[in-house]
Amino acid sequence: QVQLQESGPGLVKPSETLSLTCSVSGASIRSYYWTWIRQPPGKGLEWIGYIFYNGDKIYNPSLESRISMSLDTSKNHFSLELRSMTAADTAIYYCATGRMSRFASFSYWFDPWGQGTLVTVSS
Amino acid sequence: QSVLTQPPSVSGTPGQRVTISCSGGSSNIGSNTVNWYQQLPGAAPKLLIYSDNQRPSGVPDRFSGSKSGTSASLAISGLQSEDEGEYFCATWDDRLEVFGGGTKLTVL
Numbered sequence: 443q444v445q446l447q448e449s450g451p452g453l454v455k456p457s458e459t460l461s462l463t464c465s466v467s468g469a470s471i472r473s474y475y476w477t478w479i480r481q482p483p484g485k486g487l488e489w490i491g492y493i494f495y496n497g498d499k500i501y502n503p504s505l506e507s508r509i510s511m512s513l514d515t516s517k518n519h520f521s522l523e524l525r526s527m528t529a530a531d532t533a534i535y536y537c538a539t540g541r542m543s544r545f546a547s548f549s550y551w552f553d554p555w556g557q558g559t560l561v562t563v564s565s
Numbered sequence: 566q567s568v569l570t571q572p573p574s575v576s577g578t579p580g581q582r583v584t585i586s587c588s589g590g591s592s593n594i595g596s597n598t599v600n601w602y603q604q605l606p607g608a609a610p611k612l613l614i615y616s617d618n619q620r621p622s623g624v625p626d627r628f629s630g631s632k633s634g635t636s637a638s639l640a641i642s643g644l645q646s647e648d649e650g651e652y653f654c655a656t657w658d659d660r661l662e663v664f665g666g667g668t669k670l671t672v673l
Binding site for chain 2: 549557
């Protein structure tokens with residue numbers, strides 16, 4: 443079955459760039475819509491965006507100016523960069539396997555998720 | 566302020582049936598399917614229901630989803646202590662995925 447594992451720094455300084463990688467096992471990176479979601483401690487979920495292997499990407503408009511997503515088919519992993527980090531970006535960052543169906547209605551769901559990695563923004 | 570509105574908390578006793586509502590609008594729930602995620606304490610979210618009412622393999626049939634118009638509901642029957650956690654609804658809205666604020670389920 444598909445398994446995801448996030449990796450990256452646990453601490454980032456204000457104004458710096460966060461770089462996270464999600465390693466995929468049990469599935470080809472050429473399948474699915476690879477998704478990033480974050481959750482500030484004790485708060486709700488915020489969708490960051492997704493990338494597909496053909497280069498298609500959709501980003502959350504509220505974060506679009508600061509985000510880059512990429513994908514490496516040779517390493518079967520995908521990555522997130524978030525620039526100009528502030529304390530408001532402190533959160534658990536999850537990668538997730540995005541699945542879509544356009545059969546009758548548009549359906550897009552996440553299964554499975556990685557375990558998440560806590561990123562704290564502090565000097 | 567979340568685009569989708571959920572009650573902050575619900576509670577029930579073991580064996581009881583509880584429902585969690587998720588209210589949205591024509592651009593989100595009214596146009597696309599709804600998914601539900603369960604987040605147990607200290608864990609990552611897990612898919613519970615997708616495409617309004619479909620259960621992934623491994624999810625007990627005690628969990629069911631429904632949708633009508635711009636609202637959706639998650640029902641949990643035969644409540645168990647291990648169901649205690651937070652539940653989130655989610656759907657697509659124009660150009661992004663939106664989540665409800667989450668509902669904390671307490672099993673008394």
